[in-house]
Amino acid sequence: MQTCDLQILELHIGNHFKTQLQIKRIYLLLRRVKLTAEETKTKGRPITTPGRSSPEPAQPCSRPVLSANITMHIASPGSLSTTPGGAGPAEAQRLSECPGQDLVEIGSEQSPECSTDVPDEQPTLWVFGYGSLMWKPDFAFRSKQVGYIKGYVRRFHQGNVTFRGRPGKPGRVANLEQDDTGQTWGVAFEIHGEEEVNTVLKALYTREVVSGGYVMMTTEFYPRENHLRKPSAGSCDSLSSLCEEGEAASPQDVDTNISLDRVPCLSADVERKKSIQVLVCTVTQECDLYLGYDEVDNMASQIVSASGSAGTNVEYVTKTADYVRMHIPEDEDSHLFQLDAKVRELVYRAHARNAGSLKLDLSEFAHMFHETYPESHPESVKAS
Numbered sequence: 349m350q351t352c353d354l355q356i357l358e359l360h361i362g363n364h365f366k367t368q369l370q371i372k373r374i375y376l377l378l379r380r381v382k383l384t385a386e387e388t389k390t391k392g393r394p395i396t397t398p399g400r401s402s403p404e405p406a407q408p409c410s411r412p413v414l415s416a417n418i419t420m421h422i423a424s425p426g427s428l429s430t431t432p433g434g435a436g437p438a439e440a441q442r443l444s445e446c447p448g449q450d451l452v453e454i455g456s457e458q459s460p461e462c463s464t465d466v467p468d469e470q471p472t473l474w475v476f477g478y479g480s481l482m483w484k485p486d487f488a489f490r491s492k493q494v495g496y497i498k499g500y501v502r503r504f505h506q507g508n509v510t511f512r513g514r515p516g517k518p519g520r521v522a523n524l525e526q527d528d529t530g531q532t533w534g535v536a537f538e539i540h541g542e543e544e545v546n547t548v549l550k551a552l553y554t555r556e557v558v559s560g561g562y563v564m565m566t567t568e569f570y571p572r573e574n575h576l577r578k579p580s581a582g583s584c585d586s587l588s589s590l591c592e593e594g595e596a597a598s599p600q601d602v603d604t605n606i607s608l609d610r611v612p613c614l615s616a617d618v619e620r621k622k623s624i625q626v627l628v629c630t631v632t633q634e635c636d637l638y639l640g641y642d643e644v645d646n647m648a649s650q651i652v653s654a655s656g657s658a659g660t661n662v663e664y665v666t667k668t669a670d671y672v673r674m675h676i677p678e679d680e681d682s683h684l685f686q687l688d689a690k691v692r693e694l695v696y697r698a699h700a701r702n703a704g705s706l707k708l709d710l711s712e713f714a715h716m717f718h719e720t721y722p723e724s725h726p727e728s729v730k731a732s
């Protein structure tokens with residue numbers, strides 16, 4: 349029976365972290381990939397942490413770049429059976445040679461035996477995406493789920509001069525702005541296994557911090573089943589017994605005859621219990637290339653004329669909006685959809701007149717305006 353011996357994985361994450369506090373937060377997150385034995389007795393339960401329900405406030409960006417060594421104790425790669433050439437396709441195959449095992453305390457001194465009754469020692473990291481990470485994670489993941497984080501709203505206030513812009517002609521990419529009553533919908537990706545976690549952290553750092561000027565932080569992610577419409581007055585009457593007994597009503601417990609607008613009222617702590625701590629990349633107003641608020645028309649004009657190594661800024665905005673429309677109907681992000689509509693309108697208008705007026709070849713996007721906004725009529729498209 350193979351022994352999964354532990355090995356210290358020294359993870360150097362150079363960083364733009366602003367304070368030792370932020371380094372400590374990332375370290376705590378990485379340490380939280382440890383799961384206690386009792387927590388994993390209910391196999392498959394997502395990592396829940398009693399952490400704050402509101403997100404960790406992003407720290408101001410500052411210089412000089414600090415470097416942090418984050419050390420994780422996790423099972424040795426020897427216990428992993430990688431598919432030839434490393435992790436498999438986007439949905440990473442379970443890499444552990446101890447399949448089907450619960451996670452245990454990672455970093456414990458004992459070297460657990462890999463057997464059907466010894467949990468898998470592999471770390472699990474959750475990464476939350478709300479912009480291009482949703483439709484282009486570019487890393488192997490074990491599972492993903494739609495949900496939301498609290499205390500932030502999605503905006504396009506971060507400039508970009510690499511993937512979707514050029515120096516002197518920045519594009520705009522997604523970031524999070526703090527908003528106490530806000531919610532940002534997106535996708536949480538589960539990365540499982542020592543090599544996977546290490547690879548993804550390094551890739552994220554290169555893509556987000558080095559190329560994007562983002563910083564990494566942690567917050568609580570709530571899977572979509574946590575999202576309950578505000579019960580209308582009295583709609584919980586029939587459920588109060590369940591709520592009062594502390595037994596949270598969950599949809600299957602509830603009389604299915606309740607009309608749609610009488611959703612089960614889960615007590616707040618049930619929502620908290622179901623949260624997962626995630627790593628998320630955003631920016632603060634002190635970060636490089638932070639552009640901040642501008643009128644939608646101005647932002648759209650900037651976006652329509654920007655492109656970078658990954659493609660046009662139009663593609664970035666429209667693919668983000670399309671992903672949300674298609675996969676996250678709960679997300680009513682008016683900022684995103686107004687910006688998307690204006691970008692498509694500008695592209696359509698330019699092509700309706702003369703594609704030459706656009707510096708970029710956006711012909712592939714010209715049709716998008718009508719496809720997305722069929723109720724719009726060309727004549728309603730104001731002349732520039």
Ligand SMILES: N[C@@H](CCC(=O)N[C@@H](CS)C(=O)NCC(=O)O)C(=O)O
Nearest residue numbers: 477478479480481511559560629658
């Ligand atoms: N952190 C946000 C934004 C991610 C993002 O857009 N990052 C930029 C960094 S410049 C990127 O990767 N762009 C790749 C692309 O534009 O194709 C998310 O969670 O989605």
